Amino acid sequence: MQECYADVIVDISSEKLDRVFQYRVPEEQQELLEPGMMVEIPFGRGNRIITGIVTGITGHTDYDPAKIKSILRVKTDGIGSESRLIGLAAWIRDRYGSTMIQALKTVIPVKKTVKSRSQKTLHLKLDQEEGQKRLELFRKKHQTARARLLEALLEEPVLPYGLVTEKLNITGTVIRALEAQEVLYCTEEQVYRNPIGSQSAGAYTITLNEEQQAIADGIIEEWQEQPNGRYLIHGVTGSGKTEVYMELIAHAVSCGQQAIVLIPEIALTYQTVLRFCKRFGDRVSVMNSRLSAGERYDQFERAKQGKLDVMIGPRSALFTPFPNLGIIIIDEEHEPAYQSETMPRYHAREVAAQRGKMEGAKLVLGSATPSLEAYYGAKNGYYRLFTMEKRAKDAVLPEVSIVDLREELREGNRSILSRRLQKLMAERLETGQQTMLFLNRRGYAGFISCRSCGHVMKCPHCDVSLSLHNNGKLVCHYCGYEEDKPKICPGCGSGFIRSFKAGTQQVEESVQKEFPMARILRMDLDTTKGKEGHARILAAFANHDADILIGTQMIVKGHDFPDVTLVGVLAADLSLHIADYRAAERTFQLLTQAAGRAGRGTLRGEVVIQTYDPLHYSIQAAAAQDYTGFYEQEILYRSLAGYPPAGNLVAVHCSCEDEQQLQMACDYLKKFIVQISERYRLSVLGPADEMIAKIQDVHRMVIYLKHENLKVLIAVKNKIEQYTRINRGFQTVTIQFEVN
Numbered sequence: 001m002q003e004c005y006a007d008v009i010v011d012i013s014s015e016k017l018d019r020v021f022q023y024r025v026p027e028e029q030q031e032l033l034e035p036g037m038m039v040e041i042p043f044g045r046g047n048r049i050i051t052g053i054v055t056g057i058t059g060h061t062d063y064d065p066a067k068i069k070s071i072l073r074v075k076t077d078g079i080g081s082e083s084r085l086i087g088l089a090a091w092i093r094d095r096y097g098s099t100m101i102q103a104l105k106t107v108i109p110v111k112k113t114v115k116s117r118s119q120k121t122l123h124l125k126l127d128q129e130e131g132q133k134r135l136e137l138f139r140k141k142h143q144t145a146r147a148r149l150l151e152a153l154l155e156e157p158v159l160p161y162g163l164v165t166e167k168l169n170i171t172g173t174v175i176r177a178l179e180a181q182e183v184l185y186c187t188e189e190q191v192y193r194n195p196i197g198s199q200s201a202g203a204y205t206i207t208l209n210e211e212q213q214a215i216a217d218g219i220i221e222e223w224q225e226q227p228n229g230r231y232l233i234h235g236v237t238g239s240g241k242t243e244v245y246m247e248l249i250a251h252a253v254s255c256g257q258q259a260i261v262l263i264p265e266i267a268l269t270y271q272t273v274l275r276f277c278k279r280f281g282d283r284v285s286v287m288n289s290r291l292s293a294g295e296r297y298d299q300f301e302r303a304k305q306g307k308l309d310v311m312i313g314p315r316s317a318l319f320t321p322f323p324n325l326g327i328i329i330i331d332e333e334h335e336p337a338y339q340s341e342t343m344p345r346y347h348a349r350e351v352a353a354q355r356g357k358m359e360g361a362k363l364v365l366g367s368a369t370p371s372l373e374a375y376y377g378a379k380n381g382y383y384r385l386f387t388m389e390k391r392a393k394d395a396v397l398p399e400v401s402i403v404d405l406r407e408e409l410r411e412g413n414r415s416i417l418s419r420r421l422q423k424l425m426a427e428r429l430e431t432g433q434q435t436m437l438f439l440n441r442r443g444y445a446g447f448i449s450c451r452s453c454g455h456v457m458k459c460p461h462c463d464v465s466l467s468l469h470n471n472g473k474l475v476c477h478y479c480g481y482e483e484d485k486p487k488i489c490p491g492c493g494s495g496f497i498r499s500f501k502a503g504t505q506q507v508e509e510s511v512q513k514e515f516p517m518a519r520i521l522r523m524d525l526d527t528t529k530g531k532e533g534h535a536r537i538l539a540a541f542a543n544h545d546a547d548i549l550i551g552t553q554m555i556v557k558g559h560d561f562p563d564v565t566l567v568g569v570l571a572a573d574l575s576l577h578i579a580d581y582r583a584a585e586r587t588f589q590l591l592t593q594a595a596g597r598a599g600r601g602t603l604r605g606e607v608v609i610q611t612y613d614p615l616h617y618s619i620q621a622a623a624a625q626d627y628t629g630f631y632e633q634e635i636l637y638r639s640l641a642g643y644p645p646a647g648n649l650v651a652v653h654c655s656c657e658d659e660q661q662l663q664m665a666c667d668y669l670k671k672f673i674v675q676i677s678e679r680y681r682l683s684v685l686g687p688a689d690e691m692i693a694k695i696q697d698v699h700r701m702v703i704y705l706k707h708e709n710l711k712v713l714i715a716v717k718n719k720i721e722q723y724t725r726i727n728r729g730f731q732t733v734t735i736q737f738e739v740n
């Protein structure tokens with residue numbers, strides 16, 4: 001057999017975490033050893049035997065093979081949740097390109113910053129008679145503090161430590177003295193902070209309808225045979241996906257397994273959490289970004305010790321160290337929030353699939369508008385697909401109409417509101433129903449379009465919108481292509497070609513002008529400052545304190561307002577022309593979600609989508625609530641352009657304080673990539689300025705690599721990592737990879 005070496009780290013909580021030691025793998029261990037396993041190794045000069053964690057296995061070594069020590073033993077007894085998470089970190093590091101320390105910090109909360117609270121209690125060790133005797137003695141000797149404490153314990157033989165020190169004014173010295181004299185003894189118990197307080201499970205009343213039951217049965221039937229089965233539930237908003245999740249969790253719990261439920265933070269409302277608590281009582285816990293480091297650590301400890309069955313939370317809850325994880329659920333699977341923005345830039349969906357594979361846990365994705373990745377995966381057999389077409393409470397889907405804003409302009413209406421939307425809003429005000437106005441402003445990046453014909457300036461090479469820069473140039477953020485901003489529209493010759501600028505505040509002003517009597521609430525970053533700003537506005541709207549709610553994408557997530565019967569989308573194009581290959585997908589998702597807000601009660605809802613591009617397939621498909629129609633069009637575009645999921649794309653993000661240095665480094669890097677890419681045949685785009693080319697004086701550029709095979713891209717990524725690590729020109733340049 002060939003020689004084989006293992007990279008081993010020796011202490012996960014230390015700063016030297018990233019320091020890897022190489023050990024020889026004895027022949028008999030070669031087949032069984034895998035990254036993430038714990039091993040016993042001789043360490044240091046004295047060959048102290050310690051435990052290490054294998055982070056990688058290779059066939060070669062950079063050291064003198066004669067001097068490399070051997071692994072003594074593979075520890076099979078220590079395969080706890082922690083070591084499995086270490087294995088996951090190793091995978092994350094390899095897949096997304098980060099250091100092992102970054103990957104481990106993502107997966108395991110750092111120990112040293114947290115102190116868990118404990119509760120100490122004092123117990124009387126003597127019986128009454130003996131106690132009384134001892135009390136006399138203390139009094140005689142004028143040991144008043146001891147006497148006071150003993151007196152209290154004779155009355156109440158178990159006392160909390162805090163009460164004794166604070167209320168009886170007794171010092172630790174006195175307590176220790178009485179402990180030494182065997183008058184009392186002391187116990188200590190960990191108290192974990194529980195962010196949701198205690199809740200008891202009540203009687204659960206909802207019975208699944210046929211559609212829901214069929215899905216739950218389909219998954220439960222193959223629970224044993226497919227321990228790491230993967231599923232996608234495509235169900236319209238309100239079809240009752242959450243009830244299906246809970247049924248599956250209940251099954252997992254009955255098998256002695258635990259569940260993780262990921263929900264985007266913005267949709268993690270009190271109501272949602274309460275539904276889970278009602279069913280699973282205080283074996284549910286919630287993570288969110290407002291928890292302190294201590295609270296987070298406590299939640300993970302409770303999970304590790306088997307005190308929890310369900311963890312609900314955003315992305316980071318994925319790493320809950322459950323002893324016997326049975327199922328991971330990702331609700332609203334298409335949400336961009338599942339993509340990490342910091343190193344390692346992992347995607348929760350992919351990491352969840354990997355964790356499921358490693359630990360034998362199922363993965364269930366749910367969405368009304370699945371991501372292209374998930375649906376493509378379902379089409380190709382990677383996920384088993386389930387579809388839900390009806391709303392659970394028999395509410396009907398809303399009626400959607402599209403208004404052409406070019407037409408409005410032609411007819412002399414320059415208001416933000418089309419005539420149709422104005423008319424419908426007036427009706428709502430008369431009947432006391434509510435309206436939501438949605439300004440789709442995600443990615444307002446200064447794209448240029450013609451208000452007369454709808455023509456949008458695009459990159460001739462990449463088929464994404466060009467962005468207007470301060471210097472008056474239009475720039476492509478994928479390949480760096482540039483051109484001057486045109487004065488007249490190349491499509492129709494009109495002079496109405498400009499960037500679209502309208503904020504929620506302007507919308508509020510013009511709506512108020514149009515309807516002076518209407519009570520308006522506005523929800524955007526300005527009005528939601530402070531901890532509960534967001535919830536306060538939603539509560540006010542639910543209370544009918546306002547007739548109209550105006551907001552950005554914040555208002556379209558997950559909230560039920562039964563009296564909202566009209567939703568207006570003011571300019572659906574705004575997200576269509578962001579400089580991102582996912583622009584159409586995001587637009588479709590936002591429009592579908594916005595439409596889903598209308599008519600959730602007994603009244604039928606109406607939706608008006610205003611746009612300069614009424615024929616665009618994402619807008620047409622959203623209006624018709626036709627997901628598969630949208631998918632077919634979009635996947636065609638992706639495969640023609642080589643974009644994920646049909647192809648694979650790796651972004652190499654480079655940043656540096658010095659603009660020139662950055663430019664030079666990127667040029668070098670490009671040369672290097674082109675050189676090695678001949679063998680791999682991948683296409684290289686850029687370097688180009690990032691969408692936001694400078695943040696806090698750090699300049700940012702990006703190079704894109706495209707190839708149909710992800711393995712090839714990962715191999716190139718590893719080469720780049722090597723190259724930039726040893727090359728001096730990259731010392732001041734930060735490099736981050738983003739996969740797909």
Ligand code: ADP
Pocket residue numbers: 206207208209212235236237238239240241242243392393
């Ligand atoms: P989704 O997660 O698909 O958006 P939810 O699970 O939130 O849908 O369900 C929408 C509403 O329908 C909720 O108020 C829920 O309580 C209700 N609901 C779901 N399933 C049922 C059912 N089988 N019987 C009665 N009500 C249901």
Ligand code: ZN
Pocket residue numbers: 450451452453454455489490491492493494
């Ligand atoms: Zn035009």
Ligand code: ZN
Pocket residue numbers: 459460461462463476477478479480481
């Ligand atoms: Zn381009």
